[in-house]
Amino acid sequence: MNVLVLNCGSSTVKFQLIATDLGIIERNEDKRLASGYVERVGGEAIITLNAEGRDEQRLTESLRDMRAAVDFIIRWATSEGAGISGVKSIADIHAIGHRVVHGGERFTHSVLITDEVLRGIEDCVELAPLHNPANIKGIQAARHLFGPGLPQVAVFDTAFHQTLPEKAYLYAIPYQFYRRYKVRRYGFHGTSHRYVAYRYRQLRNITREQTNIITLHLGNGCSAAAIRGGDSIDTSMGMTPLEGLVMGTRSGDIDPAIIDYLAIKEGLTIHQIESLLNKQSGLIGISGLTNDMRELMEEAHENNDRRARLAIEIFSYRARKYIGSYLAAMGGADAIVFTGGIGENSPEVRSLICDGLQWMGLELDGERNAKCTNGCEGLISTESSRLAAYTIPTDEELLIARDTVRSVQGAPQRY
Numbered sequence: 420m421n422v423l424v425l426n427c428g429s430s431t432v433k434f435q436l437i438a439t440d441l442g443i444i445e446r447n448e449d450k451r452l453a454s455g456y457v458e459r460v461g462g463e464a465i466i467t468l469n470a471e472g473r474d475e476q477r478l479t480e481s482l483r484d485m486r487a488a489v490d491f492i493i494r495w496a497t498s499e500g501a502g503i504s505g506v507k508s509i510a511d512i513h514a515i516g517h518r519v520v521h522g523g524e525r526f527t528h529s530v531l532i533t534d535e536v537l538r539g540i541e542d543c544v545e546l547a548p549l550h551n552p553a554n555i556k557g558i559q560a561a562r563h564l565f566g567p568g569l570p571q572v573a574v575f576d577t578a579f580h581q582t583l584p585e586k587a588y589l590y591a592i593p594y595q596f597y598r599r600y601k602v603r604r605y606g607f608h609g610t611s612h613r614y615v616a617y618r619y620r621q622l623r624n625i626t627r628e629q630t631n632i633i634t635l636h637l638g639n640g641c642s643a644a645a646i647r648g649g650d651s652i653d654t655s656m657g658m659t660p661l662e663g664l665v666m667g668t669r670s671g672d673i674d675p676a677i678i679d680y681l682a683i684k685e686g687l688t689i690h691q692i693e694s695l696l697n698k699q700s701g702l703i704g705i706s707g708l709t710n711d712m713r714e715l716m717e718e719a720h721e722n723n724d725r726r727a728r729l730a731i732e733i734f735s736y737r738a739r740k741y742i743g744s745y746l747a748a749m750g751g752a753d754a755i756v757f758t759g760g761i762g763e764n765s766p767e768v769r770s771l772i773c774d775g776l777q778w779m780g781l782e783l784d785g786e787r788n789a790k791c792t793n794g795c796e797g798l799i800s801t802e803s804s805r806l807a808a809y810t811i812p813t814d815e816e817l818l819i820a821r822d823t824v825r826s827v828q829g830a831p832q833r834y
């Protein structure tokens with residue numbers, strides 16, 4: 420099956436076209452046929468396109484809305500110019516898998532999208548007002564272009580964390596707010612945490628039940644997950660992706676009383692403060708320079724910028740504290756797994772995070788760690804380290820394509 424994976428944001432669409440089916444999944448031979456990124460949907464869009472065995476193409480085109488963007492992607496992917504093998508017309512795209520950010524408590528697995536499922540995703544808009552509407556637009560655009568006959572599947576960022584126990588997902592606020600409004604921790608990046616846990620057990624040749632790890636997704640957004648017996652039992656993001664680790668532009672954990680204090684001091688509304696915590700905090704807030712870890716590293720090294728160093732230090736310190744608390748929550752773990760742009764590519768940040776964890780048996784292997792960048796997958800701790808450390812590049816699109824195949828072919832989901 421050729422599965423088109425769509426990740427629709429408010430003004431962006433990321434896509435991949437993946438050839439896979441149940442047999443291919445067993446053999447681990449899924450094939451990436453094409454991928455791309457559309458930015459600035461709604462105006463003069465910037466488009467990056469990659470087809471297997473061809474040079475990357477970059478172009479601009481006026482794309483009015485999400486429907487125009489999805490239409491563009493499909494026209495390109497099926498065109499002769501793209502030259503994607505086995506894809507000549509719209510009939511060669513057999514299913515669509517959508518990344519959907521919030522599935523609330525209702526969606527614990529990936530599902531085939533029906534009218535009822537779509538209503539369920541709409542019901543979650545309140546919980547993710549910035550993300551779910553864009554995902555819904557993507558689903559509607561694809562339905563409009565392909566017709567209702569083409570199977571579409573929703574894969575939720577929150578689903579993997581639906582195994583959290585009550586003690587981990589409830590906030591210590593009056594219980595009626597959970598009952599009335601479902602205020603609780605949901606967690607995000609679920610597909611990424613799930614993917615690296617799956618790869619980890621493949622690398623170690625162990626079962627899901629034997630998988631006891633802490634996964635750190637460190638990208639522009641960052642989150643940690645405590646995975647015990649294959650299940651997510653705690654995670655750092657909360658009702659929204661604002662809680663937890665320090666991120667590119669998000670504060671992560673803060674004292675909630677700061678919101679009222681700043682509102683009074685600065686004469687801002689609560690809405691403005693929330694926006695400040697989401698968009699102007701984290702690495703960019705501390706450094707006053709950038710949300711990009713690579714640029715911060717350059718500033719710290721080349722210009723010895725104090726606040727760039729401070730941002731990196733606070734980022735790493737928070738991550739280390741989460742590892743410590745999850746080790747306590749889990750009663751110990753076998754490994755820490757790094758993923759995401761920073762986790763996959765920055766030996767220095769990994770080392771800063773692990774520094775000070777020697778007492779609990781974590782010994783990074785300096786050489787392995789330094790070498791593991793740019794898609795490298797494997798062990799970065801010493802052979803004798805009691806707590807191992809791994810780097811595993813994430814691949815959410817692959818899981819979305821596989822979940823899509825399983826949903827369409829009626830096979831059980833594998834989490």
Ligand code: AMP
Nearest residue numbers: 638639640711712713759760761764765
């Ligand atoms: P993502 O959201 O997963 O694409 O991750 C983006 C983040 O990864 C940005 O902060 C990048 O600066 C960071 N990143 C990518 N490559 C490196 C690198 N070699 N060193 C440090 N940070 C990196």
